[in-house]
Amino acid sequence: xxxxxxxxxxxxxxxxxxxxxxxxxxxxxxxxxxxxxxxxxxxxxxxxxxxxxxxxxxxxxxxxxxxxxxxxxxxxxxxxxxxxxxxxxxxxxxxxxxxxxxxxxxxxxxxxxxxxxxxxxxxxxxxxxxxxxxxxxxxxxxxxxxxxxxxxxxxxxxxxxxxxxxxxxxxxxxxxxxxxxxxxxxxxxxxxxxxxxxxxxxxxxxxxxxxxxxxxxxxxxxxxxxxxxxxxxxxxxxxxxxxxxxxxxxxxxxxxxxxxxxxxxxxxxxxxxxxxxxxxxxxxxxxxxxxxxxxxxxxxxxxxxxxxxxxxxxxxxxxxxxxxxxxxxxxxxxxxxxxxxxxxxxxxxxxxxxxxxxxxxxxxxxxxxxxxxxxxxxxxxxxxx
Numbered sequence: 001x002x003x004x005x006x007x008x009x010x011x012x013x014x015x016x017x018x019x020x021x022x023x024x025x026x027x028x029x030x031x032x033x034x035x036x037x038x039x040x041x042x043x044x045x046x047x048x049x050x051x052x053x054x055x056x057x058x059x060x061x062x063x064x065x066x067x068x069x070x071x072x073x074x075x076x077x078x079x080x081x082x083x084x085x086x087x088x089x090x091x092x093x094x095x096x097x098x099x100x101x102x103x104x105x106x107x108x109x110x111x112x113x114x115x116x117x118x119x120x121x122x123x124x125x126x127x128x129x130x131x132x133x134x135x136x137x138x139x140x141x142x143x144x145x146x147x148x149x150x151x152x153x154x155x156x157x158x159x160x161x162x163x164x165x166x167x168x169x170x171x172x173x174x175x176x177x178x179x180x181x182x183x184x185x186x187x188x189x190x191x192x193x194x195x196x197x198x199x200x201x202x203x204x205x206x207x208x209x210x211x212x213x214x215x216x217x218x219x220x221x222x223x224x225x226x227x228x229x230x231x232x233x234x235x236x237x238x239x240x241x242x243x244x245x246x247x248x249x250x251x252x253x254x255x256x257x258x259x260x261x262x263x264x265x266x267x268x269x270x271x272x273x274x275x276x277x278x279x280x281x282x283x284x285x286x287x288x289x290x291x292x293x294x295x296x297x298x299x300x301x302x303x304x305x306x307x308x309x310x311x312x313x314x315x316x317x318x319x320x321x322x323x324x325x326x327x328x329x330x331x332x333x334x335x336x337x338x339x340x341x342x343x344x345x346x347x348x349x350x351x352x353x354x355x356x357x358x359x360x361x362x363x364x365x366x367x368x369x370x371x372x373x374x375x376x377x378x379x380x381x382x383x384x385x
Contacts, residue, residue, distance in 0.1 A: 127148060127149060127150075127173075128202070129149075129192075129194075129199050129200065129201050129202050130147060130148070130149040130155050130192035130193065130194060130199070130200075130201045131147055131148050131149070131192075131201060131202070131203065132145070132146075132147045132192070132201070132203060132205055132221060132230075133146045133147050133148060133174075134146040134230070135190070135205045135207065135219045135221070135230050135231070136219065136230065136231050137207070137209065137214045137217045137219060137231060138214065139214055140182060140214075141182030141183070141209070141213070141214050142178065142179065142180075142181070142182050142183075143177075143178070143179060143182075143183055143207065144176070144177075144178050145157060145176070145177040145178075145190065145205075146174070146175070146176045146177075147174070147175055147192060147201075148169070148173050148174050148175075149169050149173055149175070149192070149194065150169065150173055150194075151169055151170065151171050151172065151173045152168065152169060152170070152171065153168070153169050153173075153194065153195075153196070154166055154167070154168050154169075154194070154195035154196065155167050155168075155169060155175055155192055155193070155194060155195065156192065156193045156194075156195055157177050157190065157192060158190065158191050158192070158193060159188050159189070159190050160188055160189055161189075164179070165177050165179070166195060182209075183207075183209050184209065185209050185210060185211040186208075186209055187206070187207070187208055187209075187262055187282045187283075188206070188207040188208075188209070189204055189205070189206055189207075190204060190205045190206075190207060191203075191204040191205075202223075202224070203221055203222060203223045203224075204222045205219060205220065205221055205222065205230065206218075206219070206220045206222055206227075206262070206263050206282075207219045207220075208261060208262040208263065210233070210240075210261075212237050212240075215233065215234045215235040216233045216235060216236060216237060216240060216261075217231065217233065218231065218232065218233055218261050218262065218263065218264065219231040220263050220264075220310055221310075222263075226310075227263060227310045228310045228311070229309045229310030229311055232309045232310075232313075232315060233261060233315060236315060236316050239259070240260065240261055240307075240316060241258070241259070241260045241261075241266070241305065241307045241316040241317075241318055242258050242259045242260075242318065243256060243257070243258040243303075243305055243318060243320060244257050244258050244259065245257045245258075246303065246320070246322070247333060247335075247350075248292075248295060248324070249333060249350065249382045250382050251352075251382050252291055252292060252293050252294060253289055253290070253291055253292070253350065253352065253382075254270070254275065254289065254290055254291075254292045255287065255288070255289040255349050255350055256268055256287070256288045256289075256303070256305065257285070257286070257287045257288075257338075258285075258286055258305065259280075259284045259285055259286070260280040260284060260286055260307050260316075261280060261284065261307065262280055262281065262282050262283070262284055263279065263280060263282065264279070264280050264307055264308060264309060264310070264315075265277050265278070265279050265280070265307070265308045266278055266279075266280060266286050266288065266305055266306065266307050266308070267305070267306050267308065268288050268290065268303065268304070268305050268306075269303070269304045269306075270290075270292055270301060270302070270303055270304075271301060271302055272302075275288070275290035275292065276288055276289075276290045277308075280307075281339075281340035281341075282340060283338070283339040283340040285338045285339065285340055285341070287341075287345060287346070287349045288349065289348065289349030289350060289352070291352070295324045296324060297324050298323060298324060299323070299324050300321060300322070300323050300324075301321070301322055301323075301324060302319060302320070302321050303319070303320040303321075303322065304317060304318070304319045304320075305317070305318050305319075305320075333350065333379075333380050333382055334377055334378065334379055334380065335350065335377070335378050335380055336375060336376070336377050336378075337372050337373060337374055337375065337376040337377075337378060338374055338375075339374045341372065341374075342357075342370075342372070343357035343360055343361060343366075343369050343370075343372060344357050346360060346378065346380070347359070347360055350380045350382070351380070351381075351382075357369055359381060360378060360379075360380055360381075363378075363379050363380070363381055364378050364379055
């Protein structure tokens with residue numbers, strides 16, 4: 001019985017010892033794994049040589065104090081670099097970035113460049129037909145005509161309905177016509193025409209070449225809205241504006257006839273009172289009639305006749321002072337036809353109404369009212385019956 005119990009006890013102790021050995025071995029493996037894991041995680045942990053590693057017996061130092069003092073400085077420097085290398089690296093990076101931003105780096109700022117002065121260009125309207133730009137009579141008496149139409153298009157220049165030149169516009173649609181010889185003194189009407197489409201210019205130009213030279217010549221742009229001066233006379237001569245006759249009729253109407261530059265306008269004033277305006281014909285004659293009422297015989301009156309350019313500026317003035325004579329009581333007056341006259345204008349000047357031209361025609365036995373001749377003497381009834 002006692003032998004059996006002893007064997008049981010021995011076997012139990014062996015089991016316990018084996019279990020303890022296994023448990024200790026497991027704990028040792030766990031500690032080893034934990035140390036390796038913590039070492040991999042805590043790479044910046046400062047080692048403590050005075051503190052023994054868990055699970056390992058403390059190792060007594062056998063070095064003398066002299067050896068410890070000799071190696072203490074090097075060990076300390078190595079430990080400091082090993083421990084703080086990452087913060088030192090970060091500080092160096094921050095310092096480098098700061099220096100770069102302050103001294104080297106330039107931000108992308110918007111560059112404000114000066115705005116150049118705007119270039120003002122005249123935008124020419126679209127053309128529906130060939131058009132004039134410049135018509136000028138040069139100092140040598142030669143004509144210069146410049147105009148515009150479609151680019152690279154043939155344009156013909158007509159003077160007094162006769163073809164005088166055919167030109168080709170450039171890439172900008174511009175052309176210039178400058179004949180080699182000067183034009184003779186006289187009146188000219190110029191217009192343009194597209195060669196292909198036969199499209200005629202909307203406006204025409206009237207040119208008066210004076211026998212006194214280019215400084216007395218005139219060019220007018222004739223449009224649907226009236227005329228505009230392209231070149232005005234710069235030096236008028238005696239005779240460019242003249243009054244040939246002043247008629248005062250029994251019906252209280254004053255009729256003034258005279259000569260001026262073609263296509264310009266003349267106005268008349270009696271004692272600073274405006275009487276009216278009239279246009280000078282292509283043959284330099286004008287006639288102007290106005291109601292002035294009763295003029296007192298023996299009184300002095302001042303009659304002023306002015307010539308205007310296309311812009312309304314006064315370019316010439318003549319003044320007549322006269323003493324009103326006694327009226328003769330004649331019912332009729334006489335008028336000598338001048339080149340460019342028509343019965344309508346004569347009737348308007350002398351009888352207030354152009355429609356009364358038929359009365360003048362009947363009084364003078366004129367069969368065709370459209371056919372009268374220069375120097376023809378007409379009897380004009382002042383008081384038609």
